[in-house]
Amino acid sequence: MESADETNIADPSKVEALGTASAAPAADDFVLTVPLPEKADGLVIADGSSVIIDQNDERQSFLHVKSDGNLTIGHKTFPADILIGTRFGASFEVIGDKLVPYNKITVQDSAAQRHAERQCDNRNLVDGDNAQTLSEGDIEEMQKSGQSGAEIINALVANSTTFAAKTAFSQEKYLKKKKRKYCTIITVLRPTHRTICKTLFAKSPYRIHHLRHDALALMLNMSNVGAGARVLVVETCGGLITGSVAERLGGHGVVCASYEGEKPPARDLVRYFNFDEAHMSSITSLSLQALRHGLAQAAANPAPAQGAEPVDAAQEAAGMEATASSDSAAEDARGGNPGASCGTEPPASSRQGVKVSGRIRAPSTDELATWAHEGFSSMLLVAPQLEPAAAVAALMPMLQPSAPFVVFSNYLQPLAECMQDCQLRKVAVGLQLSEPWMRIQQVLPMRTHPMMSMSGTGGYLLCGTRTAGVS
DSSP states (O other), rough: EEEEOOOSSOOOOOOGGGOOEOOOOOOOOOOOOOOOGGGGGTTTTTTTTTEEEEETTTTTEEOOOOOTTTEEEEEEEGGGGTTTTTTTTEEEEEEEEEEEEEEOOOOOOHHHHHHHHOOOSSSTOOOOOBOOOSOHHHHHHHTTTOHHHEEEEHHHHHBBBBBTTOHHHHHHHHHHHHHHHHHOOEEEOOOOHHHHHHHHHHGGGGTTTTHHHHHHHHHHHHHOOOOEEEEEEEEEEETTTHHHHHHTTSSEEEEEESSSSSSOOOGGGGGGGOOHHHHHTEEEEEHHHHHHHHHHHHHHSSSTTTTOOOOOOOHHHHHHGGHHHHHHHHHHHHTTGGGGGOOOOOEEEEGGOOOOOOTBBOOOOHHHHHHHHHHHEEEEEOTTTTTTHHHHHHHGBOTTOOOEEEESSHHHHHHHHHHHHHHHTTTTEEEEEEOOOEEEOOOTTTOOOOOOOOOOOOOEEEEEEEOOOOO
């Protein structure tokens, strides 16, 4: 359960409680006098870092901070280098044409107490144009003169003929509405699997197949992802699952981001995590068919050479015809439909070499040998366009006994069929089909209630544990 953010005002007539802005940054919060190392261990924003800009707790956007770049807020543009050297979580307020540090002030909520003491209501209030003596021109002049949002709201309260007669709850609602209109406050958030998923779910949910952040957290927990794990990931979420697993590994372990087809899918979301070399070195990539062929070759050679070079995907593709027999079982599981298979690719003669984009590397022969003899310790499948039953049948032999696996889908029926197939073939135990559900609650005195709008569903999850003896 999450609580909705709401500014608490002890005295509505003192709108300074909304926050104070100063032209000079605080000594300990916004100024660094030493050169920053690259990425600054993820605690301080450096040149080249990726951040999430949260505007008034309502709108989020991604920004790649560059010393010569710009930061656009509404219709105003500011140099992005103002963020360099600040800590993640710092807040700024737009005052005129300047972006100045904003110091948040948390005040204990007393609206319920004031409401009980006053015992008034809004029955005599009349909604009209004469309740506010300040004109729009006066407010525009205040904005042009560089007055802060708190000062403008102070003036609105002082010139309101009905504010004092409102109930305490109505006063807070009025202040919150005016703050949203006249105070532009941004908070620089650190990109993590949670903040990235929440931002994309609100901004572009189709990019991550409408995967909600609570479902993502449940997937990572059910798959037992942790330091030292060997995780097989098949996803089409732009690299969100791959980055989330790598973040949880902490540079200790390896994640194999596999895919179906000739070319790897886009993984642009991985760069938003601000990974260092240790985290990036834990991410590998190889197509499903090349992975199966590489594992078959590694299994035939029990003593791989130490320090071998990474696998050349083009060389692996040259021997893909030898894996036709191993693909027959998966084709039988999908009912003879090649298009629904997981990992089916064109013949080797028509397939070009796959180049791993960015800093994501191909696995070495040592790693392939380890995966072939020991198997992956867990698996996450987040590719709704693949048929789950056929995909799980093809990927299950790559897992070690007792390895947990999680499959995500936007629909219940495909996962139910996959669950039945696993039960009939006796390849997994502890199968559980669930629907994650989350609702944001506002928790305040005398006005605790769920938010009026929420997402209908976060998708469905099938989890289980692989049993020994899978052919």
